[in-house]
Each structure stands twice: as C-alpha cells, then as structure tokens.
Amino acid sequence: xxxxxxxxxxxxxxxxxxxxxxxxxxxxxxxxxxxxxxxxxxxxxxxxxxxxxxxxxxxxxxxxxxxxxxxxxxxxxxxxxxxxxxxxxxxxxxxxxxxxxxxxxxxxxxxxxxxxxxxxxxxxxxxxxxxxxxxxxxxxxxxxxxxxxxxxxxxxxxxxxxxxxxxxxx
Amino acid sequence: xxxxxxxxxxxxxxxxxxxxxxxxxxxxxxxxxxxxxxxxxxxxxxxxxxxxxxxxxxxxxxxxxxxxxxxxxxxxxxxxxxxxxxxxxxxxxxxxxxxxxxxxxxxxxxxxxxxxxxxxxxxxxxxxxxxxxxxxxxxxxxxxxxxxxxxxxxxxxxxxxxxxxxxxxx
Numbered sequence: 001x002x003x004x005x006x007x008x009x010x011x012x013x014x015x016x017x018x019x020x021x022x023x024x025x026x027x028x029x030x031x032x033x034x035x036x037x038x039x040x041x042x043x044x045x046x047x048x049x050x051x052x053x054x055x056x057x058x059x060x061x062x063x064x065x066x067x068x069x070x071x072x073x074x075x076x077x078x079x080x081x082x083x084x085x086x087x088x089x090x091x092x093x094x095x096x097x098x099x100x101x102x103x104x105x106x107x108x109x110x111x112x113x114x115x116x117x118x119x120x121x122x123x124x125x126x127x128x129x130x131x132x133x134x135x136x137x138x139x140x141x142x143x144x145x146x147x148x149x150x151x152x153x154x155x156x157x158x159x160x161x162x163x164x165x166x167x168x169x170x
Numbered sequence: 171x172x173x174x175x176x177x178x179x180x181x182x183x184x185x186x187x188x189x190x191x192x193x194x195x196x197x198x199x200x201x202x203x204x205x206x207x208x209x210x211x212x213x214x215x216x217x218x219x220x221x222x223x224x225x226x227x228x229x230x231x232x233x234x235x236x237x238x239x240x241x242x243x244x245x246x247x248x249x250x251x252x253x254x255x256x257x258x259x260x261x262x263x264x265x266x267x268x269x270x271x272x273x274x275x276x277x278x279x280x281x282x283x284x285x286x287x288x289x290x291x292x293x294x295x296x297x298x299x300x301x302x303x304x305x306x307x308x309x310x311x312x313x314x315x316x317x318x319x320x321x322x323x324x325x326x327x328x329x330x331x332x333x334x335x336x337x338x339x340x
Binding site for chain 1: 220328335336338
C-alpha cells in the first residue's frame, strides 16, 4: 500500500507546478485623434473711407483688436465706412499652439467694383504669429495690413478682394 | 475430514513458490544514466505602452517602428504635442541565460474611442527581439511597433486597446 501512495503524491506535485515554458503579457496601445483646426472670419478687414489726395499714399490698419488707422502721404480718412482689423476665431485641440501664416507681399489686390482699377494690400500683421488655444480649444487673432493708394487718378468707389490666412498646429 | 484439510494446505504452498520465482527475476541489475536540466521559468513584463501620439483626423496609416519612430502615409496629419509622445511598446523577457525563445504577437487588434466608441485597427505588429536571452543575465528587452489605420471620418477621441505578446522557449 505504501508503494502505491508514493507515486500518486508525486503525480500531484508535478501537476501542481505551473507551465512555465512560455509567458504572456498584455500591453496597451493608445492614440489620440485630434479635430482638424478650423477658423472663421468674424470681422472683415476694412480700410474705411478715405480720400486719395494728390499723390496718394498708404493707409494701415493695425493687427490688434482696436485696429488703429494710420495714414501716409496725401491719404486722409473721412468719417464712416467702419474701418476695422480682421478677427478670426480658431478652434482645435485644447492648449495646443497654432502658427499663423499671413499672405506674402504682392499677392493681394483689391479690385474696383466696376472698373479695372486695383490697389495693393501688403505688410500683413497679426496680433500673435503663434497663439495657444484655451482649455476649451479656442483663440482669437486680429489681422491688419497696409493698403497702397496710387494717386488721385484712381477711380472712386468700393474696392474689395480676398486673402488667405493659414492656421496650423505647431 | 482430515484428508480434505491436508489437500488445501498443499495447494497454498505451491502458489507461494511461484510467487517467489517471479520476484527472483527482478534481481538482475543494469545501470542507466538519467539527466534533467531545470531551467528558469520564462517571464515577460510590459515596460512601456505603444503610443501613436496625437493625430489630426484624416485618412491615414500611422506607423510606429520598434525604434519608436513615427511615420505616416499622410504626414501632415501628425501632430507633435507635449502631452502625448509617440513611442514603441517595450517588453523585458527573463529566463534561462543563453536560451532561445520565440515571440508571438496578435495579428490585429481594435482600439476603441473613450467617448465615441468608434474603432480603429492596429495591425502589422513588428518586434526587434533577437530571440536569445543574454548569456549572463538571462534577460532580453525588446520593442514592438505597429500600423494604425485612421478613417477619413474618424471622430476626435482618445482611442485605446490592448494586445497580447507571448514568448515561448524554443
């Protein structure tokens, strides 16, 4: 009887050891998908109403919330016309830095509503060339620029054009 | 009555005698060698998680190499942030010094968005294990990379999933 019991006990001991010829582990994989940046123009860039004067000059709107107007040459502002800096609302990933790229000089012209006369807009400025989005993923930037008025020979009337501002995650 | 009893005894003696002969055959001896090698059990630990980092929502295949380098078919959608640095998963295998082992990783897993329950697939797992435990320490550390497929209309969210790595003595 004793001889029979011994092998049974050994058998139990062997089975009791875990299988250790292999080992497994579980690992986590993670990715964060971020909404694409979006931007909307809240206020248009507007140089207001002005008189060109004899030899023309420039009119500048500051790239700030206030959008202060300054002129050079014989250009003189007159009342009305609602001059304003442009404002853009940006939305994207919270706390992320966004780089603002403005149009290159020479690429933007304003065209007369009926005639073929154009005026160039250049020297774009922005309130912040890099801006950090808030904890809710929002930010606002202001864009200004300088309009060059050739001279008194230019047609009077309303001039308008478009320009592109690029926003990109940094 | 007496005669019957005697016959019974005779029969008993004969049986015992046969039994003795049969035992006698077991007394021959021979020597054989027996050998066993007890090896350290294999274990594996997950040291670092697989992290694809921040990605802007757009159709894309994002790859993390075992070296931890992130590439993509649409690299413009890769976003570098301070909070989420891409990295390969890292594992440490411990076992018997100098022994070989194999690594098996799942073919494909699903990452699920925490908020949206949308899914993305991770596949093409690649590891850089040599498959041989260090001759002195019995350890090897290796890294695992994979491909993440992002859909064109994938919602912004944090996506997680898990994968199993199995190592086996060869």
